[in-house]
Amino acid sequence: MTATRRATSMTLDAALLDEARALGINLxxxxxxxxxxxxxxxxxxxxxxxxxxxxxxxxxxIEENGVPLARYRKF
Structure with a gap:
């Protein structure tokens, strides 16, 4: 199943964008x-x-009545 994709425009920090591209990160x-x-x-x-x-x-x-079925707990 493939999601429908939609193009968008974003404004990003220039240095971060440059480094991501240099590292080959899929933006x-x-x-x-x-x-x-x-x-x-x-x-x-x-x-x-x-x-x-x-x-x-x-x-x-729980504070008033305790944990339900507590008598059956093994711990």
């Missing part, structure tokens, strides 16, 4: 990987933010 692939990492990080941050109240409530429940 499109490097940019895509960097953007993908940022997208994943932002999704995770937003998920944590959106679910913070539920996570806090669950943690309070």
């Amino acid at each position: 499109s692939r490097a940019a895509e990987e960097g953007i993908l990492a940022q997208v994943r990080a932002e999704r995770a941050r937003r998920w944590k933010e959106d679910n913070a109240a539920d996570i806090a409530a669950y943690n309070r429940w």
